[in-house]
Amino acid sequence: MPANSQRSQRPAKLLAGLLATGGILHFIAPKPYDSMIPKQLPGGARAWTYGSGVAEIAVATAVAVPRTRRLGGLAAALLFAAVFPGNVKMAVDAQRRGTPLPLRLVAFLRLPLQIPLVTWALKVRDRA
Template sequence: MSLRTRSPLLLAGLMAGAGALHLAVPKVFDATVPRVLPGTPRTWTYASGAVELALAAGLAHPRTRGAAARVTAGFFVGVFPANVQMAVDWRHRPRPQRAAAFARLPLQLPLVLWARSVARGADAP
C-alpha cells in the first residue's frame, strides 16, 4: 500500500478516533468549548464528535474522499478556537498539561495541510 493510499486512511482513522473519544468521554472536551458559543458545551462536544465520525467515513471511501478532505481541512480551522480556549484555561496548570495545551495550537496547521493534501490526491487522476 502506497503512502498516497495510506495517508487518507490514516487521516480517517484519526478522525474516527477523535469522534469516538468525543462521544465516549465528552466531559474532557466540554471544557474546551468556547464559552461564546450558544447552547451547552455538551451539545457542541457531541456535534463535533458526530461530524468527526462522518468525516472519517467520507475520507475512507474513495468516491467521497476529495470532498470530505476539503471539509476536514475546514473543520480543523473551525475547531482552532477550542484549542485556544484550552490553552487559555490551562495556562495555570502544571507544566506538562500547560505544554500539551499550547502544543496543540501549532499542530492545527499540519492537520489542515494534511487534509488539503488528501483532497489533492483524491482529485488527481
C-alpha cells in the first residue's frame, strides 16, 4: 500500500481503535458506564452499558473496514451525539456529589469534546 494511502487511512484506523477500546471497556469496567445511564431509560443500567459497548464495537468494525467506512463514519457521529446526554448526566452528578475538582473538570471537559469527535467521524465518512 502506498505511503499516501496509509496516511489517508490513519484517521479512520485511529477512530476505529478509539471506538473499539471504548466498547471493550464497557465490558471490562462497566460500573462507571452504568452511572452515566439516565434513570428515565427503561430496563437496567447494565443492559444499556453492555448494549452501548456492543454498539461501539460494531461501529468500530464498520469504520475499520474500507467497504463499510462511509456508513461507519456516519454511525460513529450519531453514536457520539447519542451518548451526549450520558456525558451531561456524568457532569451534573459530579457537581451534585461534590466530586473532587480534577474529576469534576474531566466530567465537564468531556462535553465540548463531543464536537471534535463528531467532526472527526464525519470527516472519516466523507473521505471514505
